[in-house]
Amino acid sequence: MNLFSDIRDLVISALDSLVADGTLPAGLDFSAVAVEPPRDASHGDMATNAAMVLAKPAGLQPRAIADALAGRLMADPRVAGADVAGPGFLNLRLVPALWQGLVRATLAAGADYGRSGMGKGLRVNVEFVSANPTGPMHVGHTRGAVFGDALARLLAYAGWDVTREYYINDGGAQVDVLARSAFERYREANGLEPEIREGLYPGDYLIPVGEALKAKYGDSLLNQPESVWLRDVRDFATEMMMAEIRNDLKVLGVEMDVYSSEKALYGTGEIEAAIATLRDMDLIYEGVLEPPKGKEPEDWEPRVQTLFRSTAHGDDVDRPVQKSDGSWTYFAPDIAYHYNKVKRGFDQLIDIFGADHGGYVKRMKAAVSALSGGRVPLDIKLIQLVKLYKNGEPFKMSKRAGTFVTLRDVVEQAGADVTRFVMLTRKNDAALDFDFDKVLEQSKDNPVFYVQYANARINSVLRKAREAGIDCADATLAAADLSRLGHEAEIAMAKKIAEWPRLVEIAARNNEPHRVAFYLYELASEFHGLWNKGNDDGALRFIQDGDIATSQAKIALARSVSVVICNGLAILGVAPVEEMR
RNA sequence: GGUCCCGUAGCUCAACGGAUAGAGCGUCCCCCUCCUAAGGGGAAGGUUGCAGGUUCAAGUCCUGCCGGGAUCGCCA
Known part of the structure; x- marks a missing residue:
């Protein structure tokens, strides 16, 4: 369910009917017609640029097209208002039932809410x-x-x-260097002094490789020329390094096909x-x-x-x-x-x-x-590069000084989920600051925490509701009387949820997964705001004492936020948490 | 010098060619007898590096400059 594409379909069919009755000339290209959320909520729920895009090819004033289009759209039961504004935007207001229905659809679709077919199986x-x-x-x-x-x-x-x-780069000169470096560690394992010459890899991580070589070959390679052992040692060392890399990827939650x-x-x-x-x-x-x-x-x-x-x-x-x-x-x-x-x-x-x-x-x-x-x-x-920080101070990496920060180091200190989320809070082509202390901070300037906290709050509501004897199964919530979600703040929450399928498509079209992370932050922000409004206005609290039907409607809204958070986090490869510890 | 990336609030960064360019931090002022205040609301803060161009519409696309980074024939 994608409300934006639904309404765009409606706009296109309205335009078709305007062509059919001669208001618009035939042969127009509608591909540039867009339906999108307005920047300012006072502009309504959705806006279309149709009149501006079509004015020139149709040879008409934007205003004339917008007025005619508005008339057609108003005939649809989903449309509550259509106003021309600015240079020719048509601002649409939609009936509350549409947003309420979206909550139902979100709960019904669950993990598939937001899934798209735009890739067409390519x-x-x-x-x-x-x-x-x-x-x-x-x-x-x-x-x-x-x-x-x-x-x-x-x-x-x-x-x-x-x-x-x-793609394993195991065919060039660098794996020969690896072999020679491992061979020195092999000599070391046999009690000889290793000669880590200039140009070889000095890292300690090759010591176990040397020991493994000894376990396999004993001392039989020690006095042999390179021509005898290079190939075998290279293949052996490469295989060990790849095993290490595969394991690192696994720790991070990455699996290659x-x-x-x-x-x-x-x-x-x-x-x-x-x-x-x-x-x-x-x-x-x-x-x-x-x-x-x-x-x-x-x-x-x-x-x-x-x-x-x-x-x-x-x-x-x-x-x-x-x-x-x-x-x-x-x-x-x-x-x-x-x-x-x-x-x-x-x-x-x-x-x-x-x-x-x-x-x-x-x-x-x-x-x-x-x-x-x-x-x-x-x-x-x-x-782009990752710049490491610790307590706000740049953290210099240096192989020589032994402060070479590996994937394993990062995951062990920050955890795979935090690492993944933080790594996606920047566009890929912008440098990223990674502060070991900040990423673990539990405050709203840490986006990982902020999003997880929203999900934890929702699950807290669900726990409390169940304790109060309210049935919170998704199927029950989806069947609740959602017309009880009438408050402006609740409708605004639903609108944010409605953006999710659209966001997925934009992110996929641009190959930009970071957009998912930013959206989740916005979604969480909307939710935290709604939560706090419940402090000022008791009618906005999710659990309404003595009114199970209204509680279930409000809990349905909260639960659908959680569904989207979980779906978004799944794309980032991050596990949602149900309780902050 | 060539090529590529970046340049947006004091700082860190968003914004599929759309309207009055948005968040967080920092500064200032507010909100807990109430589901986690680990949160929320508000104020102040901008010539989107500069100059042209395309477009109904440009932070976004094109050209040229300025500044920062990366890279530049037998390293991958």
């Missing part, structure tokens, strides 16, 4: 995290993981067929095939790149490289796919991997990158555009 692949398997996940990865997972949940709720995917391996692309011919496909399109050539303008590197030398003509698909310069020794650059397997996703039949691709990979966006889009013939859109969301 298959979308959301690739996120994709952290290198060379160490534990840190705070930056955490934000990307939370964002990607929430986006996946949002899109699924809005009717897409979603696949969550992790597919793990794809870069390494697995090598030797299968997939990379060669992808490049060959591009070559057939005349998008691969041998050439020399111009040096970057203005900032020429010291060691710049013109050299012939194998280049992808990404400029043919919107990039600024062509990009190399092969190193001078003939091996692939990191870009080549990425092309093959995205080609693989296209060939698996996805209708849309979404990549979630750290903001430091922003320079990679155009070439990746160019590759997907070329390899899918422009059929598959790729949206890339960049995740």
Whole structure:
């Protein structure tokens, strides 16, 4: 049930009838006609821009269209008033029964209230995290993981067929470095002094890997040359790191559908095939790149490289796919991997990158555009940095000083639910401050608490009501006499609830799950306000002594707020609480 | 220098191209014999970095500047 789309349908059919009787010319495009909540409540319940949008193409004054439209809309029993205002807005007032009915519908739909079919079952692949398997996940990865997972949940709720995917970067030089670093820890486990040379990973987290290597190989690798052990140690260490990462994701409440391996692309011919496909399109050539303008590197030398003509698909310069020794650059397997996703039949691709990979966006889009013939859109969301604070003081991360903050650290201190919610209280492309003390604060400037507190209050009402012998089952509440919800503040609450399905669609259309978090804050604010009005006006208290029917109507309203909070939190991957402790 | 992101109240940030740009914090004033005051109401606070353009309508889209960040051929 989406009241806004219902009323938009009504507006469109009214416009159709105006076309039918010749008031409006035929052939108008109604796609820009919108029905939305007005900024100011005094403007009514819903507003439509129809008259302004259609004035020019129809060759009529906005006023004339609005007046005619108002006449048609007034004939509908749901519409109580239709006034032209401002430059041509048509402000609609709707009958109270509509909002009361919405409460009933919310309770009846429960977890499905707000679910949308706008995705039409299209298959979308959301690739996120994709952290290198060379160490534990840190705070930056955490934000990307939370964002990607929430986006996946949002899109699924809005009717897409979603696949969550992790691309394991296990094919490049960095996993060789991992192997050499782990080998030193293996020597350490055998009682030798490790030599953590410059360029190796110094972290303690490799000590258990060294011990596990010893358990498997004893001392048999100690005096062997790298050529003998590199491959095995690399695979072993990578597997252990991935196990760690999978566990970190689990702790955070993130589950992937597919793990794809870069390494697995090598030797299968997939990379060669992808490049060959591009070559057939005349998008691969041998050439020399111009040096970057203005900032020429010291060691710049013109050299012939194998280049992808990404400029043919919107990039600024062509990009190399092969190193001078003939091996692939990191870009080549990425092309093959995205080609693989296209060939698996996805209708849309979404990549979630750290903001430091922003320079990679155009070439990746160019590759997907070329390899899918422009059929598959790729949206890339960049995740900005997380700045850590403790007591308002910046908390510097440093591997050397041992203050490297991992995902595990954050979740252990703040909890998965708080971490997830806070990570979604900023747009993805804005930097995020994460203060270990503030996120646990129980006050209204902490949005997690504020929303949870609203839900706890609602459940408190339900407990009290049940103690008083009032039946609070959803089915009973939905059958209550909701016409008793007549107060302005109660109707305002219902209107906020009515915005939820619309909000889901807006958030999904823009791939912006943070909108859900902000909406929940607004919803909670409306509820806290209503709660406090009960202090001033006893008629607004949810439980009315001696009047079960009225109590049930008011409790139905409160319960429907809780339904929406729970549905919203589910999209964020946060568990609602029923009682504050 | 090229590219991308950001610039909105003193601070931290919202606003699918819609009306008088909204919240929280901070400042000031109010509200608990009553379901959790862990909350609520009100006041003050703005040339949405600057200048043009498109549009019935621009914080939002386009162009050019200014400021901050990221990034820039064999690292992923």
